[in-house]
Amino acid sequence: MIKIQQLSQEVGIGVDTLRIWERRYGFPNPERNSRGHRSYPEPQVEELRIVKKMQNLGLQPSKIFALSGAERRELLEQKQSSNLFENSALLRLVSELEPFEIDRELRHSLEAMGPQEFVYQLGLPLIHALDQGWTNGTISIAREHLVSDRLELLLKEQLRIALPQTDRNRLLCLTLSGERHKLGLLMSAVLFQCEGLECLFLNEELPLSEVPLLAGQLGVSGVALSFSAHYSGRQAKNNLATLRNSLDPNIKLIAGGHAVQQKITMPNLFICSELREISTLCRKHFSDHN
């Protein structure tokens, strides 16, 4: 039984939106506590996660709410089928091993595969598995944090290894205030670095207004941002527009994450919906004479 604000954070849907969905579509349909405040039972939270996922896949609320719960699940599974838990090594990593063992495994794999393959073959599936496991209750929150924490540290160390060279392009990678899902961007940063860019990954969330200043000071030629599902598409777009206006037009913007569909167009902005696109993107736009 949680309150509306908590729910909003959990599922990544604004408080206003939750209320107006209730008004318009009759769902969610919370109980009320003694104060008359909305109180959402767990099953509805779960259902809203499904709804949010479908929305991220590009479906409109009116269409989504016209379906029954079972129909939603069916459609969703049809849209995103890929069973990650076939990989038993990954499963063990995610749910059994001790912290130092996780570290050891990850480091060993990184060594063996090299950074790029590590990201593609282990990093991405790992995040996905954590996500799925957390949603369907297989993995505890604590476990999820434990594992993602190890991965995060490893990737950051990997980023640090390359020494700065004056002639290389610099890329500033950062998440904005309110954004907490850094792993995707972190992996992107590793890939960018593999393509020869010097990546500066900023861990802490930064207010939008600070970005142009920092970019200028560091003399970067690009800024990469991640918008997870917790941003609505609209907010992501607004933020990007603001940034594009306040930033040197020569500095490239690269945006990724669930919240940015390919629809946004802006000068010198590149949407990156798949990590595999990074390699092509670099060759096109960050070649040395650029």
Added chain:
Amino acid sequence: MIKIQQLSQEVGIGVDTLRIWERRYGFPNPERNSRGHRSYPEPQVEELRIVKKMQNLGLQPSKIFALSGAERRELLEQKQSSNLFENSALLRLVSELEPFEIDRELRHSLEAMGPQEFVYQLGLPLIHALDQGWTNGTISIAREHLVSDRLELLLKEQLRIALPQTDRNRLLCLTLSGERHKLGLLMSAVLFQCEGLECLFLNEELPLSEVPLLAGQLGVSGVALSFSAHYSGRQAKNNLATLRNSLDPNIKLIAGGHAVQQKITMPNLFICSELREISTLCRKHFSDHN
């Protein structure tokens, strides 16, 4: 000129709160656009950052808004006084160097001093200097994040270096919230490790209910927590009590941070208001036969 939602994100104050502050205290005092929507000019954004900072130091809004802008700045500077900017090396580190240079300097100092002295002589003053520099406008938020980010990574790597040994005491370190206090706890963890404990640092916020489970799984003999200033003393006490009840009584609790004054007493709970106390604490309570 930004909207209320954006402002909320930028300064970390809820939308409802911003509106009710306007109603009650007359500040912020936004203009309105053609739609009648609030539109905040930059100076007010800046002022709200100051207000937020004072609130984090434990002041009530009514007190804060009773002051003038100049008085606010004065009081804030007075609260976090102790002139750290005599140290010119530190000053350079904080405000001038390139990211990789910061890294180099920090690593070099760590190497030269050893972890303990590094924390005492460089880590602590550095955090303090960042705080102060932000208040008096010497350092941008971006810069602050940049530097603390480098320190954070270095400390985390330092924590990783020690290999696990079966006979050692394990300590689980976790933050329930907050940004700057993550660094405080992180430095504590390094000190604990210097005293021979195996420290497991968890980066992100965990629900209280997850802690006992995780502690059990990992077989730790202690849990260290940090309570930032926006936890009220009461809340901190409640949280600690809940934890004490749900956790194995043999597992020690160690609490630190602004919100825990020495008032709280509980079986097997140790309050640590100063980092220097850690050494004594370890010798008393984590000696080998314990």
Added chain:
DNA sequence: AATCATATCTGTCCTAGACAAAGTTGGATA
């Protein structure tokens, strides 16, 4: 098949009021 105008959908903002939880104060008790 592509373009454009109109209609519907969607999320964010508005006002103004209510109230519990947290903080403060001051007097009574140990």
Added chain:
DNA sequence: TATCCAACTTTGTCTAGGACAGATATGATT
């Protein structure tokens, strides 16, 4: 003098229902 409790004040989060711009869908016309 220190500690505790009750009364009072402050604070943030919630409520309802309305408005409207910008995005998306629909249908008519070229």
